[in-house]
Amino acid sequence: MTSLRYQRLYVNIDHVATVRQARGGTEPDPVAAATLCERAGADGITAHLREDRRHIHDADIQQLAATVTTALNLECAATEEMLRLAEALRPAAVTLVPERREEITTEGGLDVMRATDQLREAVGRLKRAGVRTSLFIDPEEAAVRAAHALGSDAIELHTGQYAHAPSDARTLRALADAAALASSLGMAVHAGHGLSVRNVGPVAAIPEIEELNIGHALVGRAIFIGLAEAVREIRQAMDEAREADRF
Numbered sequence: 001m002t003s004l005r006y007q008r009l010y011v012n013i014d015h016v017a018t019v020r021q022a023r024g025g026t027e028p029d030p031v032a033a034a035t036l037c038e039r040a041g042a043d044g045i046t047a048h049l050r051e052d053r054r055h056i057h058d059a060d061i062q063q064l065a066a067t068v069t070t071a072l073n074l075e076c077a078a079t080e081e082m083l084r085l086a087e088a089l090r091p092a093a094v095t096l097v098p099e100r101r102e103e104i105t106t107e108g109g110l111d112v113m114r115a116t117d118q119l120r121e122a123v124g125r126l127k128r129a130g131v132r133t134s135l136f137i138d139p140e141e142a143a144v145r146a147a148h149a150l151g152s153d154a155i156e157l158h159t160g161q162y163a164h165a166p167s168d169a170r171t172l173r174a175l176a177d178a179a180a181l182a183s184s185l186g187m188a189v190h191a192g193h194g195l196s197v198r199n200v201g202p203v204a205a206i207p208e209i210e211e212l213n214i215g216h217a218l219v220g221r222a223i224f225i226g227l228a229e230a231v232r233e234i235r236q237a238m239d240e241a242r243e244a245d246r247f
């Protein structure tokens with residue numbers, strides 16, 4: 001069996017900011033958390049700046065842009081405000097996500113079949129600014145083809161359905177098929193949402209997926225074993241799944 005290409009782990013640190021915002025002070029600091037994650041082996045840091053600034057704030061993004069030494073992946077909606085910020089800051093990557101104010105977390109992928117003009121413009125502007133683009137989409141053939149038509153460098157497959165029903169083989173198959181199609185079209189494939197040390201293995205083993213974005217379960221796990229250890233633990237689970245080469 002051949003061993004699969006290294007898979008990058010990006011840690012989503014929004015959830016550290018959520019704990020900070022519960023009291024509205026300065027602790028815990030998501031920027032300090034990002035540094036700690038990098039030292040523990042994270043390949044990049046992901047932060048979602050929401051329109052309502054419910055967790056990550058503009059000052060956090062500014063500081064992350066100045067201090068992250070791996071790669072900063074800014075998650076945001078394709079709005080004028082966010083595009084201007086991304087153009088000024090030029091993080092390594094921007095992942096465009098849908099955003100509804102009333103949602104607790106990002107519930108589904110982008111509507112890539114309908115919001116085409118807005119997304120095409122956003123992808124074009126980011127590329128012109130030298131920022132790598134990724135579109136967060138559901139693992140469906142039509143969405144992958146639409147993302148490709150929009151010219152994105154990468155897609156991020158929404159793993160939420162898999163995370164809710166990991167024993168339903170269809171949820172994993174949908175991810176594997178979408179990943180294979182996207183890769184055959186020349187796009188880089190990322191994945192994330194709801195992944196944890198318990199369910200990450202089968203997704204990590206999908207050969208075309210080169211990057212995972214993991215946040216909530218990892219930060220939750222950090223309460224018990226510490227942030228550095230939680231990063232190392234999930235890193236190990238990813239490596240073991242890829243070495244086993246199950247696909």
Ligand code: PXP
Pocket residue numbers: 012014048075095097105106136156191192193194195213214215216217
């Ligand atoms: N990727 C995207 C686009 C997301 O919106 C989120 C949620 O913050 C994640 C990955 C990480 O999901 P989770 O926090 O459930 O690990």
